[in-house]
Amino acid sequence: MDKYLIMKHCIDIKDFTVDEINELIATAEDIIENPVKYAHACNGKKMATLFYEPSTRTRLSFEAAMYELGGVVLGFSEAASSSVSKGESVADTVRTVACYADIIVMRHPKEGAPLVASMKAGIPVINAGDGGHNHPTQTLTDLLTIKREKGGFSGLTIGICGDLKFGRTVHSLINAMSRYPDVSFVLISPEELCIPDYVKEETLIPKNIPFIETTSLDDAMPYLDILYMTRVQRERFFNEADYLRLKDTYILTPDKLKNAKPDLSIMHPLPRVNEISVAVDDDPRACYFRQVRYGKFIRMALILRLLEISV
C-alpha cells in the first residue's frame, strides 16, 4: 500500500501531511493574489475528466482550474457516453486515457475506483469523489476556505450540522482539522444521522479532540467559530420515508443566527436543498459561495503539484 502514498496522486485526504496541505494552501493563495503568473503554467498539458456519474459542480471546477492554468480538458461526463457502457474496466479505461492526457480526474460511484485508477494509469490521478467514500478536493476546498475566512486553523470550535452519518465531506473534514492544535467540534444532528462510531474511535478519541454531540443547533450556535451545514442526501437513503422525515430537521435562517458570534463563518459544500435559507445568503458571514470559488483555486494548486510544475 505504501507505494500509492507517493505524492503523485490525490486519492484520500490522508495521503497529505499537514505540511503538504499547508503548501497547497499557500500556492492557492498565491494564485488568488497573482493569477496572471499562473495563466500559462500548464500550457500544452491535458487533463482528462472521467466522470462516471454526473457532477456538474465538481467537473466545472476542475475544468475551470485547468483552463485558467493554460491547459486543456478532454473526457466524459457520464458513463453512458464512453466505452464504459460497453463494459470496459476502470484499469483499461485509464490506461487508454493515459495515452492522451497528462492527468486524470475521476468521479466514480464505486468506492475505491480512483485508487484502482492510480495503480494502473501511470499518470497522476485525482479522486473527484468515489461513492460515499472520499472526496479529498472538497476537503482541500474546505481547508482553504477556513484559512481565508479565519486566518488559520488553530483554536477553532467547528460546528458540523445535518447528515453526519453519510456525509463523506464531514468525515474527511473532521479527519483533516483534527491534525491542527486546539480544535474542537460540536456535532449537531438528529440521532439517526449522528457521527459513526469509527470516526470517534479512530480520530477524535485517540487524538484527544474535544467534541460534543447534540441535537440542538440553537444551543450550539453561540459557541461556534465555524458552522458547516450539510445536506441530508436522498441518494444515501434506502428508504424514502426516512429521508422525507429527516431532511428538514435543521434549516438555518437569519433568526437562528441572532445568537451567533459576529465573526462566525457559515460554510456548506453545496448543492443545498433548503437547509440554508436564501435569506442567509446576504449575511457577510455566509461564505459558501466564496467557498465555491476557493475550490477552483485549490484545484489549480493541486494540479500544479501533481504535475510537478513550479511557477
Next chain:
Amino acid sequence: MIIGKIEDGIVLDHITAGRGMEIYRTLHLDELDCSVAMITNADSVKMGRKDIIKIGRVIDINLDVLGFIDPGITVNIIRGGKLYKRERLTLPKSLKGVLKCKNPRCITTVEPELVSEFRLSEVDSRTYRCIYCEALAQLP
C-alpha cells in the same frame, strides 16, 4: 498417545485448541498424497491445550493466511529428522486474495481480475479493512 517424528516435513505447533480442523481445511491438507497427522487438545504448558498438525512433506504454506487465522502458530520445518527452520507467525500486515469484500459499493465487486486486499487496521482487535473502500473484513 504417541505420534512418531517426521523425517522431512512441517509441524504446525501451538494451534489454538479447536482450530486444527479449520487450518486443515484452509491449507487443503486433505489433497496431499503424504501423511498428515492432526492432534487435538494436546497438553501445553504455554497454552493449556493446543492442536498440532504434522505434515510428512515440506510444502508451500501461505504464512499470511495462517497468521491471519491463528497468529500464535509456530511453523517448524523439519529436514533429516531435525529442526531446520522455525517461523513464529504474526498477524500479517496485509492479506491479498484471501478474503472477499462484502461491501456492494466496493470496486472489487465489478472490476474484473482485481485481487482483493485488506490491510491490518488495528492489531489488538485484529481489524482488517479493504484497501479500496475501507469496509471492515468479515472474519472467518
